[in-house]
Amino acid sequence: MAVSGRPVVIDIRTRRAAEERGPAIPDGSDPLLRTVYGEILRDERLDQDRTLDDVARAVGMSKQYLSEVERGRKEPSSEMLHSVCDALGLPIEHLLTRAVRRITASRRIATGRPSGTPQAQLLAA
Template identity: 90%
Template sequence: MVIDIRTRRAGKERDPAIPDGPDPLLRTVYGEILRDERLDQDRTLDDVARAVGMSKQYLSEVERGRKEPSSEMLHSVCDALGLPIEHLLTRAVRRITASRRIATRGSAGTPRVQLLAA
């Protein structure tokens, strides 16, 4: 719930930090994790795509969650990043679990309330 203290009324404004609707697609979560890992290593799309043997356009689509890579392709990208596949899976579970918690409760386990001030 959002309470706007300027008008003292509850509203239904959406907080962009809280997911709206169903859980994110698994391909979206995988893509975010792969992109984060690549950027943490200061590597380019081109560098990783060449190491895997795919186009950088395809890798970009995977990172943005627009393409659903095969398990073999995920394994190849993970290998190129030095990221064990089980770490990708574990991190995906953590992100989905965290997004569910945030969507239903605040960090202290209480209903989430946001105050807006002028």
């Protein structure tokens, strides 16, 4: 698939998981950061075939709280995010980088054009 003649790379696993969950923000605005972080943490946990209980115990939090973090319903502290990332062996900078990529990709999909492309250009006559 291409948008404006440019190829688009789609992570099928992530797309299927997102389709099952439904749109995080139905009005087309940027997703909340906590929602994006939660999706990434869940994807990483599932990729490792680990349970909520396993990761929650490693972090020292309840399974219910971790589930709410993964679903974007709770806003974890930076310390809590760091602890979950450590339990998953995911460097915190990878969480941040992946979040930026997902938000950028959602903007491209929502607008139908690459991020940063101006909507209108003014040219001097």
